[in-house]
Structure formats: structure tokens, C-alpha cells
Amino acid sequence: MKNVLIIGSTGQIGSELTMELRNRYNGNIVAGYIPGAEPKGDLLESGPAEIADITDAQKIADIVSKYNIDTIYNLAALLSAVAESKPQLAWKIGMGGLCNVLEVSREKGCAVFTPSSIGVFGNDTPKDQTPQDTICRPATMYGVTKVSGELLSDYYHARFGVDTRSVRFPGLISNVAPPGGGTTDYAVDIYYEAVKSGHFSCPIPKGTFMDMMYMPDALRAAIDLMEVDPACLKHRNSFNIAAMSFDPEIIFNAIKKRMPEFTMDYNIDPLRQRIAESWPNSLDDTCAREEWGWKPSYDLETMTDDMLTILKQRFNK
Ligand code: VAH
Numbered sequence: 158m159k160n161v162l163i164i165g166s167t168g169q170i171g172s173e174l175t176m177e178l179r180n181r182y183n184g185n186i187v188a189g190y191i192p193g194a195e196p197k198g199d200l201l202e203s204g205p206a207e208i209a210d211i212t213d214a215q216k217i218a219d220i221v222s223k224y225n226i227d228t229i230y231n232l233a234a235l236l237s238a239v240a241e242s243k244p245q246l247a248w249k250i251g252m253g254g255l256c257n258v259l260e261v262s263r264e265k266g267c268a269v270f271t272p273s274s275i276g277v278f279g280n281d282t283p284k285d286q287t288p289q290d291t292i293c294r295p296a297t298m299y300g301v302t303k304v305s306g307e308l309l310s311d312y313y314h315a316r317f318g319v320d321t322r323s324v325r326f327p328g329l330i331s332n333v334a335p336p337g338g339g340t341t342d343y344a345v346d347i348y349y350e351a352v353k354s355g356h357f358s359c360p361i362p363k364g365t366f367m368d369m370m371y372m373p374d375a376l377r378a379a380i381d382l383m384e385v386d387p388a389c390l391k392h393r394n395s396f397n398i399a400a401m402s403f404d405p406e407i408i409f410n411a412i413k414k415r416m417p418e419f420t421m422d423y424n425i426d427p428l429r430q431r432i433a434e435s436w437p438n439s440l441d442d443t444c445a446r447e448e449w450g451w452k453p454s455y456d457l458e459t460m461t462d463d464m465l466t467i468l469k470q471r472f473n474k
Pocket residue numbers: 236237238274275276299326327328329336338339340341342
């Protein structure tokens with residue numbers, strides 16, 4: 158029986174990952190949260206929940222012991238744009254928190270999934286079909302925490318045998334919990350505005366391509382990687398995974414094809430523009446495909462159909 162702790166269970170990934178894990182496994186799937194971000198509705202009623210502040214190592218250890226946790230999904234992080242406004246807090250949560258999770262896992266024998274990001278790449282990285290193994294000199298604190306997290310997680314595997322695994326998520330698009338403070342979040346906001354107001358002011362310039370992925374594919378990637386036989390893995394922290402790459406014009410036109418009245422203009426956010434332009438245009442995810450069978454199910458067309466259908470139902474449009 159699998160017992161899992163999700164730290165950050167009420168965030169954009171955690172709110173859906175926790176439910177997916179509860180649907181798949183019949184053990185203790187514990188929703189870890191912090192005060193002020195309590196689980197609600199199905200997330201609260203469908204399984205155990207505990208306050209799990211990643212900066213409190215003893216609390217994490219107590220939860221692991223109480224529920225006999227064998228796997229930790231560590232989703233606690235400040236996203237890229239917010240992290241630029243609070244770099245010290247981003248480091249404290251991203252790296253101080255990861256140190257706590259890795260130490261508890263070393264002592265208790267837990268496997269650990271900590272998402273990385275295309276944010277590990279910087280202006281010196283090849284932008285098109287970015288390789289799995291390449292230069293990672295990010296220009297953001299978010300990227301610094303993610304590349305440092307990859308290195309520390311690989312160290313804990315090599316030095317102590319902790320089963321650490323990770324994927325480099327592109328921008329994630331979802332319709333459950335809204336994202337908060339990311340550079341790619343325009344690709345979520347555009348769908349909501351198309352349905353709610355019919356107009357979107359885009360903070361990212363035309364021609365700025367970034368890798369993106371629909372949340373159902375992201376959840377499957379995380380779970381599939383954690384379930385695969387470790388003997389298959391040549392890499393661990395962290396795998397490039399990819400699904401689609403687009404700029405604001407392409408996603409706007411995909412929506413407009415379905416909603417002809419939809420309009421968009423640009424109101425550029427210089428910070429998000431600087432961050433977005435430092436990230437790749439597209440990733441090479443051959444290693445994930447070869448080592449653990451990664452393959453996306455959604456492309457821009459099928460994601461747009463699904464997002465608009467769900468949001469129109471939600472907002473009675
Ligand atoms: C962000 N959504 O924009 C996150 C993600 C690749 C981007 O890490 O910060």
C-alpha cells in the first residue's frame with residue numbers, strides 16, 4: 158500500500174495531483190498545507206490533511222512517521238515572477254525546505270519527487286530543442302533554486318541512496334486551482350478572460366515562445382516517473398519533458414478559432430518579458446521518452462477544446 162505526503166497540496170499542481178493519487182492508490186494520501194491555504198471541498202473530504210510547513214523539518218518527520226509515508230511529492234515553491242520580488246523567501250522555501258525533505262527522507266527511507274522547471278535554463282543555454290544535459294545558468298532566483306535543487310537531489314541519491322526523481326515542468330495550464338506568480342501564467346489567464354470578458358491584455362510579447370503543457374499530462378508525468386523501475390533511469394534530477402511550444406499569437410488564434418469575438422492586446426510586463434526571454438523556445442525530451450516512456454496526450458488544439466468547454470460550463474457562458 159502506498160502512503161504519500163504532498164507538500165503544497167492546495168497549489169496549482171498539488172490540488173490536482175493529490176486527487177489523482179487518491180484515485181490511484183488506497184493508502185494514506187496526505188494533503189500537506191500551510192495555514193491560510195487550507196484544503197477545501199473534495200480535497201478536504203476525500204482524505205487526511207495535515208499542516209506541513211516545509212521549513213519545519215520536525216513537523217515533516219512527524220507526519221512521515223504518523224502515516225508511514227513512503228513517498229513525498231515536494232511541491233512547495235515561489236514561482237518565477239513572485240520569487241524575483243522575494244528572493245530570500247524563495248531560497249528559504251525552495252532550498253531550505255528541500256534540505257528538510259531530503260534529510261527526513263534519508264532517515265525514514267522515503268522516495269522524493271521535487272519538480273524542476275524550464276526555469277533552470279538561462280541565456281547561455283541553446284534555445285531550440287534544448288538538450289537534456291546542457292548549460293544551466295539561470296538569471297532568476299527561481300531558476301537558481303531549481304538548478305540547485307536538481308544538484309542536491311542527485312547528491313542525496315548518489316551519497317545516501319535516497320530515491321530522488323524530478324521533471325523539468327514547462328508552463329502548466331490548468332482549470333482547477335489558479336496559478337500564482339508565474340511567467341507562463343498568461344497561458345492560463347487568457348482562457349479565463351476569453352470566457353469571462355472576451356478580451357485579454359497579454360503581458361508577454363508576440364514572438365516569445367515557451368514550452369507549455371496541459372495539467373493532466375503533467376500529473377501523469379510525475380506519477381509515471383515515480384512508479385517506473387529505477388533500473389530504467391540513467392537520469393534522475395531532472396528530466397526534460399515537453400508537449401507543445403507557442404507564443405501569445407498562436408494561443409490567441411487557437412481560442413479565436415473557437416470564439417470569433419475574442420480580442421487581445423498587449424500590456425507588456427518587463428519582468429515577465431525578461432524571464433520569458435531567458436527560457437528555451439522548445440525542449441528535447443528524448444531521454445524521458447526513452448528511459449520511462451514519457452509521451453504527452455494533449456496538444457494546443459485538444460487542450461483549448463477542453464479548457465474552453467470546462468470554463469464555459471463553470472461560468473455559465
Ligand atoms: C512559472 N509556471 O512561470 C512556472 C513555471 C516554467 C514556468 O515554472 O514560474
